[in-house]
Amino acid sequence: MRIFDSHCHLDDRSYDRDRKEVLDRAARAGVVKVMIVGTDKDSSRKAVRLTESHAGCHASVGIHPHDAKDCTENVLESLRNLTTSAGVYAWGETGLDFNRMYSPQIDQEKWFIRQLEIGQQLGLPFIFHERDSNGRFFEILSTRSRPGLRGVIHCFSGSRQELERYLEFDLYIGITGILTLKERGAALRELAISIPSARILVETDAPYLTPAPEKNRTRRNEPAFVRSVLLNLAEIRGEDPEDLAEIVWANTCRLYGIDA
Numbered sequence: 001m002r003i004f005d006s007h008c009h010l011d012d013r014s015y016d017r018d019r020k021e022v023l024d025r026a027a028r029a030g031v032v033k034v035m036i037v038g039t040d041k042d043s044s045r046k047a048v049r050l051t052e053s054h055a056g057c058h059a060s061v062g063i064h065p066h067d068a069k070d071c072t073e074n075v076l077e078s079l080r081n082l083t084t085s086a087g088v089y090a091w092g093e094t095g096l097d098f099n100r101m102y103s104p105q106i107d108q109e110k111w112f113i114r115q116l117e118i119g120q121q122l123g124l125p126f127i128f129h130e131r132d133s134n135g136r137f138f139e140i141l142s143t144r145s146r147p148g149l150r151g152v153i154h155c156f157s158g159s160r161q162e163l164e165r166y167l168e169f170d171l172y173i174g175i176t177g178i179l180t181l182k183e184r185g186a187a188l189r190e191l192a193i194s195i196p197s198a199r200i201l202v203e204t205d206a207p208y209l210t211p212a213p214e215k216n217r218t219r220r221n222e223p224a225f226v227r228s229v230l231l232n233l234a235e236i237r238g239e240d241p242e243d244l245a246e247i248v249w250a251n252t253c254r255l256y257g258i259d260a
């Protein structure tokens, strides 16, 4: 079984001491490719650097909505320069998060729109982060996206109506370890059945969102644990895990433009 962790933050400081072991454990679990997702200038740079020294690692560059307040045109220019590196396959995470409002709405929207423009100019797929944006995400995407836009809604946790709208935009849907959590995952488990298989990705969002059963043993999430997400997903959907793994692998490579 080969699995692609479509979204993790392996640049995080919590891996500085054992990153190599973390990637070895991932490989032993069949997780042979990972996407390391940038959230600001420094993490994007570090993600790109990691692709140069670690096999199976790919990177994206972007400014997370939480960090929008610190974004400038200069920052975006340096990210644009980073995309010439061989290891960069996507733009993100970018989007809107009105749940915690770490950045004012006006900044979030301004820099989301700019990143949509730049990513599309570069022809890169997007890694979208959306939470509680009350329809603004869809309004911006409707007016600012060009035909052929590729992207994933990472860590999907929305309603059925939102799921349907994402699918209308032909977006992929990223499923995290929330799926495996007894109470927090109940709504997601119901919706996960109705996602077309050609649109599903799995992800850890590590070091966050540790799935069950690993959650009981360790607090820090890591790419190897995406296997639990995949097995759980197969069980919920009544599908063969090997078959689902192959489909999800192909989906992830198709989205990111990586040779399967």
Ligand SMILES: [Zn+2]
Binding pocket: 093, 129, 154, 155
């Ligand atoms: Zn996110």
Ligand SMILES: [Zn+2]
Binding pocket: 007, 008, 009, 037, 093, 205
């Ligand atoms: Zn993330």
